[in-house]
Amino acid sequence: MKAVVAGAAGGIGQPLSLLLKACPLVDKLALYDVVNTPGVATDLSHISSIAQIEGFLPADDGMKKALTGADIVVIPAGIPRKPGMTRDDLFKINAGIVQGLIEGCAENCPDAFILVISNPVNSTVPIAAEVLKKAGKFNPKKLFGVTTLDVVRAETFVQSLTGEKDPSKTVIPVIGGHSGETIVPLFSQAKPAVKIPEDKLDDLTNRVQFGGDEVVKAKDGAGSATLSMAYAGYRFAEKVMKAAKGETGIVEPTFVYLPGVEGGDAIAKETGCEFFSVPVELGKDGAQKAINVLGSANEYEKKLLQACYEGLKGNISKGIEFVQNPPQK
Ligand SMILES: NC(=O)c1ccc[n+]([C@@H]2O[C@H](COP(=O)([O-])OP(=O)(O)OC[C@H]3O[C@@H](n4cnc5c(N)ncnc54)[C@H](O)[C@@H]3O)[C@@H](O)[C@H]2O)c1
Ligand SMILES: O=C(O)C[C@H](O)C(=O)O
Numbered sequence: 001m002k003a004v005v006a007g008a009a010g011g012i013g014q015p016l017s018l019l020l021k022a023c024p025l026v027d028k029l030a031l032y033d034v035v036n037t038p039g040v041a042t043d044l045s046h047i048s049s050i051a052q053i054e055g056f057l058p059a060d061d062g063m064k065k066a067l068t069g070a071d072i073v074v075i076p077a078g079i080p081r082k083p084g085m086t087r088d089d090l091f092k093i094n095a096g097i098v099q100g101l102i103e104g105c106a107e108n109c110p111d112a113f114i115l116v117i118s119n120p121v122n123s124t125v126p127i128a129a130e131v132l133k134k135a136g137k138f139n140p141k142k143l144f145g146v147t148t149l150d151v152v153r154a155e156t157f158v159q160s161l162t163g164e165k166d167p168s169k170t171v172i173p174v175i176g177g178h179s180g181e182t183i184v185p186l187f188s189q190a191k192p193a194v195k196i197p198e199d200k201l202d203d204l205t206n207r208v209q210f211g212g213d214e215v216v217k218a219k220d221g222a223g224s225a226t227l228s229m230a231y232a233g234y235r236f237a238e239k240v241m242k243a244a245k246g247e248t249g250i251v252e253p254t255f256v257y258l259p260g261v262e263g264g265d266a267i268a269k270e271t272g273c274e275f276f277s278v279p280v281e282l283g284k285d286g287a288q289k290a291i292n293v294l295g296s297a298n299e300y301e302k303k304l305l306q307a308c309y310e311g312l313k314g315n316i317s318k319g320i321e322f323v324q325n326p327p328q329k
Contacts, residue, residue, distance in 0.1 A: 007077025009036035011226030032066035067108035078118035106135035126319030140260020141286035148232035243282035
């Protein structure tokens with residue numbers, strides 16, 4: 001299993017690379033960034049784990065060398081938010097960064113699983129899909145927007161109400177997109193069931209939807225979530241790798257191109273969104289089945305979903321448009 005981190009020298013990239021270096025499922029790890037990868041890779045190379053590690057910069061065909069032979073590429077490249085910014089404010093810079101990296105994937109590792117972390121995920125994943133389509137290399141089962149941090153936050157924030165010692169034992173589907181009101185936690189479908197007092201539900205839902213802002217505010221200009229995101233990104237990457245190696249029964253919400261995944265057409269029809277995060281059953285070839293959890297949403301959640309659809313549609317079209325009708329330079 002060869003894993004690549006693109007954006008490996010950054011706030012997310014470094015701890016994510018550490019977790020992948022320590023992961024026994026990874027045989028080879030390539031770190032790619034526009035700066036500092038030789039240092040990060042040398043540092044991590046002293047860890048006595050299985051993965052053989054190398055760092056690459058753009059010079060000397062570094063991107064090509066990093067991506068060639070990759071089985072899984074995780075992309076946290078791009079600028080993060082500062083206080084007062086929305087994720088959509090990152091589009092101007094990050095859209096082009098993601099486009100360039102996905103062009104590299106299409107050329108050098110078209111069969112790899114591609115996990116997009118770079119924001120705004122609601123638009124960068126449609127960009128990735130369009131770039132891959134243009135190159136004739138789009139496999140919707142292998143392209144994922146990483147929304148695991150929203151799931152991790154829901155598990156964590158509900159703990160004060162469940163009293164559960166290990167918060168990760170409560171499974172909560174968080175669906176939709178990855179920004180503000182497009183993030184929809186379905187607490188009514190928590191397993192085991194959670195009874196949330198009515199007067200606590202708004203605050204809890206809001207905290208999951210705007211958890212990113214909490215970190216941006218606390219970091220006060222020094223960026224957004226990095227360590228919790230590295231944990232979440234690793235958790236999702238590990239699930240994709242385990243499924244690829246034949247483990248069954250693995251399900252995690254992720255932002256996918258619904259018409260390309262079994263069971264996704266009906267969800268796309270119902271939501272009006274071609275890209276959407278839903279619990280997805282992972283298999284050897286990637287996204288095996290999209291699980292429709294919309295039907296069991298309660299009235300409160302149905303209202304959240306209406307707002308989600310509206311916001312998400314615009315974000316998706318913006319990403320598609322960026323590739324189909326590139327802005328004039
Ligand atoms: N999906 C999520 O849940 C989630 C969570 C947190 C952050 N993010 C997003 O992840 C991205 C990275 O956040 P961060 O805090 O690590 O930022 P950061 O600035 O610390 O790191 C980003 C890295 O990307 C590198 N980079 C820039 N252009 C590149 C290119 N063309 N090729 C390769 N590398 C390139 C930079 O050199 C830098 O090292 C941001 O867009 C942020 O909003 C997403
Ligand atoms: O909030 C951000 O900009 C980063 C990330 O998307 C998050 O949810 O923490």
